[in-house]
Amino acid sequence: MPDKRDMRKLVSxxxxxxxxxxxxxxxxxxxxxxxxxVLDTLEDLRHLVFAGFFTRKRLREDSLExxxxxxxERISYNLEKQVSRALxxxxxxxxxxxxEEAGGIVYAFLERLPDIRRLLSKDVAAAFDGDPAAFSTDxxxxxxxxxxxxxxxxLAHELYQLGVPLMPRVMSEHAHTLTGIDIHPGASIGHxxxxxxxxxxxxxxTTVIGNHVxxxxxxxxxxxxxxxxxxxxxxxxxxxxxxxxTVYSGASILGGATTIGEGVVVGSNAFVIxxxxxxxxxxxxxxxxxxxxxxxxxxxxxxxxxxxxxxxx
Amino acid sequence: MPDKRDMRKLVSxxxxxxxxxxxxxxxxxxxxxxxxxVLDTLEDLRHLVFAGFFTRKRLREDSLExxxxxxxERISYNLEKQVSRALxxxxxxxxxxxxEEAGGIVYAFLERLPDIRRLLSKDVAAAFDGDPAAFSTDxxxxxxxxxxxxxxxxLAHELYQLGVPLMPRVMSEHAHTLTGIDIHPGASIGHxxxxxxxxxxxxxxTTVIGNHVxxxxxxxxxxxxxxxxxxxxxxxxxxxxxxxxTVYSGASILGGATTIGEGVVVGSNAFVIxxxxxxxxxxxxxxxxxxxxxxxxxxxxxxxxxxxxxxxx
Amino acid sequence: MPDKRDMRKLVSxxxxxxxxxxxxxxxxxxxxxxxxxVLDTLEDLRHLVFAGFFTRKRLREDSLExxxxxxxERISYNLEKQVSRALxxxxxxxxxxxxEEAGGIVYAFLERLPDIRRLLSKDVAAAFDGDPAAFSTDxxxxxxxxxxxxxxxxLAHELYQLGVPLMPRVMSEHAHTLTGIDIHPGASIGHxxxxxxxxxxxxxxTTVIGNHVxxxxxxxxxxxxxxxxxxxxxxxxxxxxxxxxTVYSGASILGGATTIGEGVVVGSNAFVIxxxxxxxxxxxxxxxxxxxxxxxxxxxxxxxxxxxxxxxx
Numbered sequence: 047m048p049d050k051r052d053m054r055k056l057v058s059x060x061x062x063x064x065x066x067x068x069x070x071x072x073x074x075x076x077x078x079x080x081x082x083x084v085l086d087t088l089e090d091l092r093h094l095v096f097a098g099f100f101t102r103k104r105l106r107e108d109s110l111e112x113x114x115x116x117x118x119e120r121i122s123y124n125l126e127k128q129v130s131r132a133l134x135x136x137x138x139x140x141x142x143x144x145x146e147e148a149g150g151i152v153y154a155f156l157e158r159l160p161d162i163r164r165l166l167s168k169d170v171a172a173a174f175d176g177d178p179a180a181f182s183t184d185x186x187x188x189x190x191x192x193x194x195x196x197x198x199x200x201l202a203h204e205l206y207q208l209g210v211p212l213m214p215r216v217m218s219e220h221a222h223t224l225t226g227i228d229i230h231p232g233a234s235i236g237h238x239x240x241x242x243x244x245x246x247x248x249x250x251x252t253t254v255i256g257n258h259v260x261x262x263x264x265x266x267x268x269x270x271x272x273x274x275x276x277x278x279x280x281x282x283x284x285x286x287x288x289x290x291x292t293v294y295s296g297a298s299i300l301g302g303a304t305t306i307g308e309g310v311v312v313g314s315n316a317f318v319i320x321x322x323x324x325x326x327x328x329x330x331x332x333x334x335x336x337x338x339x340x341x342x343x344x345x346x347x348x349x350x351x352x353x354x355x356x357x358x359x
Numbered sequence: 360m361p362d363k364r365d366m367r368k369l370v371s372x373x374x375x376x377x378x379x380x381x382x383x384x385x386x387x388x389x390x391x392x393x394x395x396x397v398l399d400t401l402e403d404l405r406h407l408v409f410a411g412f413f414t415r416k417r418l419r420e421d422s423l424e425x426x427x428x429x430x431x432e433r434i435s436y437n438l439e440k441q442v443s444r445a446l447x448x449x450x451x452x453x454x455x456x457x458x459e460e461a462g463g464i465v466y467a468f469l470e471r472l473p474d475i476r477r478l479l480s481k482d483v484a485a486a487f488d489g490d491p492a493a494f495s496t497d498x499x500x501x502x503x504x505x506x507x508x509x510x511x512x513x514l515a516h517e518l519y520q521l522g523v524p525l526m527p528r529v530m531s532e533h534a535h536t537l538t539g540i541d542i543h544p545g546a547s548i549g550h551x552x553x554x555x556x557x558x559x560x561x562x563x564x565t566t567v568i569g570n571h572v573x574x575x576x577x578x579x580x581x582x583x584x585x586x587x588x589x590x591x592x593x594x595x596x597x598x599x600x601x602x603x604x605t606v607y608s609g610a611s612i613l614g615g616a617t618t619i620g621e622g623v624v625v626g627s628n629a630f631v632i633x634x635x636x637x638x639x640x641x642x643x644x645x646x647x648x649x650x651x652x653x654x655x656x657x658x659x660x661x662x663x664x665x666x667x668x669x670x671x672x
Numbered sequence: 673m674p675d676k677r678d679m680r681k682l683v684s685x686x687x688x689x690x691x692x693x694x695x696x697x698x699x700x701x702x703x704x705x706x707x708x709x710v711l712d713t714l715e716d717l718r719h720l721v722f723a724g725f726f727t728r729k730r731l732r733e734d735s736l737e738x739x740x741x742x743x744x745e746r747i748s749y750n751l752e753k754q755v756s757r758a759l760x761x762x763x764x765x766x767x768x769x770x771x772e773e774a775g776g777i778v779y780a781f782l783e784r785l786p787d788i789r790r791l792l793s794k795d796v797a798a799a800f801d802g803d804p805a806a807f808s809t810d811x812x813x814x815x816x817x818x819x820x821x822x823x824x825x826x827l828a829h830e831l832y833q834l835g836v837p838l839m840p841r842v843m844s845e846h847a848h849t850l851t852g853i854d855i856h857p858g859a860s861i862g863h864x865x866x867x868x869x870x871x872x873x874x875x876x877x878t879t880v881i882g883n884h885v886x887x888x889x890x891x892x893x894x895x896x897x898x899x900x901x902x903x904x905x906x907x908x909x910x911x912x913x914x915x916x917x918t919v920y921s922g923a924s925i926l927g928g929a930t931t932i933g934e935g936v937v938v939g940s941n942a943f944v945i946x947x948x949x950x951x952x953x954x955x956x957x958x959x960x961x962x963x964x965x966x967x968x969x970x971x972x973x974x975x976x977x978x979x980x981x982x983x984x985x
Contacts, residue, residue: 052779053741053744053745053748056744056779056782056783056785057737057740057741057744059783059785059786060720060740060744060785060786061736061737061740062786063785063786063789063790064723064736064740066790067789067790067792067793069793069796069809070721070722070723070725070789070792070793070796070813071722071723071724072722072723072724072725072731072810073723073724073731073732073733073736074730074731074732074733075724075730076730077810078724078725078730079814080728081726081814082728094373095383096383096384096385097377097383097384097385097386098384098385098386098388098391099383099385099391100394102393102395104387104388104389104391105385105386105387105388106386106387107386107387110374110377110386111370111374114370114373114374114377115366115370118366118369118370118373119366122366135807135808135810137807153365153369156369157369157372159369159372159373159376160372160373160375160376160379163376163380163383164376164379164380166380166383167380167382167383170382170383178582178591178592178594178596179543179545179563179564179592181448181450181524181525181528182448182524182525183382184385184390184448184525185524185525185528187383188392188394188525188528188529189525189528189529189531189532190532191532191535191536211807211808211811212807212808212810212811212814212815215807215811215814215815216814216815218815219815219816219817222817222871223817223850223851224536225536226539226558226559226852226871226872228869228871228889230805232805243541243561245535245539245541245558245559245561245852245871245872246539246558246559246577246852246871246872246889246890248869248871248889248921250805251805263541263559263561263579264559264577264872264890264922266889266921268921269804278804279804279805281804283804295561295579295581295611296577296609296611296922298921298922298940298941314611314630315611315628315630315941316961317940317941317961318961322963323965325965326963326964326965327963327964327965328961328962328963328964329961329962329964330961330962335629335630335631335641335642335643336641336642336643337635337639337640337641338639338640338641338642339636339638339639339640407686408696409696409697409698410690410696410697410698410699411697411698411699411701411704412696412698412704413707415706415708417700417701417702417704418698418699418700419699419700420699420700423687423690423699424683424687427683427686427687427690428679428683431679431682431683431686432679435679466678466682469682470682470685472682472685472686472689473685473686473688473689476689476693476696477689477692477693479693479696480693480695480696483695483696491895491904491905491907491909492856492858492876492877492905494761494763494837494838494841495761495837495838496695497698497703497761497838498837498838498841500696501705501707501838501841501842502838502841502842502844502845503845504845504848504849537849538849539852539871539872556854556874558848558852558854558871558872558874559852559871559872559890576854576872576874576892577872577890608874608892608894608924609890609922609924627924627943628924628941628943648942648943648944648954648955648956649954649955649956650948650952650953650954651952651953651954651955652949652951652952652953
């Protein structure tokens with residue numbers, strides 16, 4: 047252990063650092079949201095939405111109402127406190143009465159829960175229909191990271207829509223941490239959404255996604271350029287996907303003016319930066335492969351893409 | 360806080376939602392597995408397999424037997440309870456005596472632990488030999504996500520083979536959460552398996568992998584098409600990799616009839632949908648690059664792939 | 673439950689396995705680091721670096737010094753113990769007095785904290801300037817996985833530089849687990865570093881990165897070949913990126929002799945294995961796409977790359 051004098055030196059160096067790098071210090075602040083409470087509340091919301099799936103004890107029919115009531119009370123208490131702090135971060139300045147505004151927001155949010163459950167029930171159905179490895183809808187609810195990510199998104203997106211700063215992003219980045227799926231809470235996503243495997247998926251803030259859309263691992267729905275930095279904040283920077291679009295693994299679709307028409311299928315690793323008319327299949331022309339046996343020149347090259355379409359889509 | 364009347368409205372809306380979206384509600388169910396217990400048991404199994412590495416206290420030689428015995432008791436108690444619930448999910452209907460069947464399954468599973476340790480010991484050796492950044496086998500056991508993923512897989516695969524529904528997938532999706540490596544418990548994987556970095560790897564349910572196989576980040580061993588959805592459930596949809604295959608980052612190998620022969624090396628980002636004969640190197644022909652200085656037309660293009668092979672393989 | 677005799681069989685089989693696969697057993701060892709303590713200490717360091725952001729209670733100005741002092745004491749106590757154990761893993765053999773050496777190392781490490789805070793403050797600024805979706809620097813500190821990854825890296829890299837075995841890697845693999853970003857603690861990274869989205873990023877041990885560098889999801893800064901295995905341990909195997917380099921998603925830059933010059937922009941999915949002169953834009957020539965309407969032959973092909981550059985960079 048450093049002795050007392052040394053320890054004092056370390057502390058005093060840190061105190062100077064706190065003064066100098068003041069942006070990394072949060073002190074005497076009323077606007078500090080409690081990340082742990084936000085994440086506990088997210089977990090409570092999951093217990094409410096998928097009631098009985100993640101409780102330790104068997105949930106009984108005649109106690110269901112008490113179960114729901116108690117969870118709702120705790121959620122609304124914790125959310126109001128955190129939302130009223132988050133509101134102090136509003137770009138235009140804090141509201142006159144943050145606590146009152148928070149109360150209204152949280153109530154509006156909780157009223158949306160039945161609709162969110164309806165959407166999630168369709169997401170579960172889409173996962174079951176779309177994945178031959180899915181064994182039951184219970185398995186999907188208990189284990190699919192894509193379902194967890196879309197659940198968090200549907201909750202966070204409501205709070206984002208209701209004008210809550212900061213907190214929705216904390217929720218969605220938590221889902222990103224757990225699933226490798228990065229959906230900005232601003233993205234608008236229709237019903238029957240299915241994310242298979244999911245790791246590496248990025249869905250940007252101004253993305254608009256229709257119904258019955260299916261997205262595989264490693265897909266980016268992103269911006270063309272971020273050179274403008276903060277000046278681009280309110281622009282539509284991310285693409286629009288219409289109904290029944292499928293995007294295979296590793297594909298990138300970029301740009302706010304890029305619209306992928308109804309029924310389009312985008313092949314693996316395609317890099318799409320302009321609009322695609324409806325019911326088209328888009329693919330990289332190239333996956334031309336080169337085979338080379340030991341010590342020989344490449345002996346064979348082929349376009350695999352045409353066959354690929356025969357098989358894949 | 361919403362006042363009492365409002366809260367009642369929220370609760371009653373939720374109750375209707377529970378009735379309507381009944382698939383998202385788990386109530387009065389004997390078949391509910393306790394996810395937290397399953398994951399605690401997985402952690403106990405890790406403490407048993409890599410004894411002493413993750414315990415808080417120094418493990419002593421003369422208490423090792425008690426240590427193992429106590430862990431085994433707890434694991435078998437918890438597993439039997441969860442397996443007997445999971446068995447109620449069996450596609451053909453629940454067994455006559457789920458508790459008895461669970462007892463047999465858990466015993467058979469625990470008998471396999473020494474074999475699993477032998478396989479894992481070879482996986483550790485493969486990681487050490489294959490990664491110049493590996494500093495010691497202790498480092499691999501303590502920190503490599505690829506080793507954690509293959510440990511969970513080897514355990515979950517046994518339970519899958521023994522016919523336990525649901526639970527193996529909960530375990531493997533937990534590993535997916537922690538590592539970004541998504542291995543379906545159905546996949547069959549030989550000895551000396553090495554996953555380097557691992558993030559984004561997807562290995563499908565019917566994949567068959569030989570011995571001494573090395574797989575880098577972002578590799579997909581997947582299905583060609585899932586259009587058939589649930590009808591494809593029992594088909595072999597994912598590829599076979601024979602012994603000593605190496606697959607570099609970002610490559611995709613798709614299809615149940617696709618066999619990658621012994622000793623094949625698949626280059627980065629290759630997209631392979633048909634079989635490759637043994638001892639061949641396969642690569643994307645294309646990584647033709649375009650260089651462009653500011654304000655100029657592209658001035659240079661080159662095929663990097665040939666050189667790539669000189670260096671890489 | 674297996675009855676007593678069976679349980680004894682299981683235990684005795686395991687005991688044999690412990691003898692045979694001795695590398696998976698850690699017993700009577702003074703060199704065993706406590707992973708949980710290391711990770712708690714990492715969390716303490718985060719509370720010290722971003723003071724007030726992750727505390728449950730509002731941090732008050734006049735208690736800041738006590739707060740810092742208490743945390744520093746706990747961190748230095750725990751680190752010294754773990755570092756002195758880690759030092760027993762030194763390749764050249766354990767030091768004469770591991771405890772004393774650990775004391776010096778930990779003090780040198782803690783002295784570096786103000787500098788690390790200065791670097792992190794620039795990383796936060798780079799994230800804010802580079803990401804139009806960033807709403808405030810608080811949001812970045814509270815939720816950006818890229819910032820978490822670089823924070824852990826800057827701490828782990830110091831310990832790596834100070835010659836501590838094992839522990840830095842445990843820290844960086846923990847960050848990998850949480851963020852999907854895999855930065856080896858050996859990598860050297862300049863100021864104003866921005867990792868956007870981050871999932872799937874791999875940065876190898878001997879990578880050197882300049883200032884104001886921006887890296888997107890799925891980028892690999894890797895080795896060309898690891899065929900040499902352990903013999904390559906001390907070689908520079910990973911690339912050098914000079915100042916103001918941007919690397920878009922999915923690109924790979926490989927090889928220890930590969931230097932990416934100042935101001936270079938590397939396009940999405942490019943595969944770069946040789947040096948690129950300064951202020952050049954490098955891209956895959958190919959993203960030639962093929963569009964195919966239902967039942968028709970492919971009717972349209974285009975090079976999108978030229979336009980891509982107009983938009984993207």
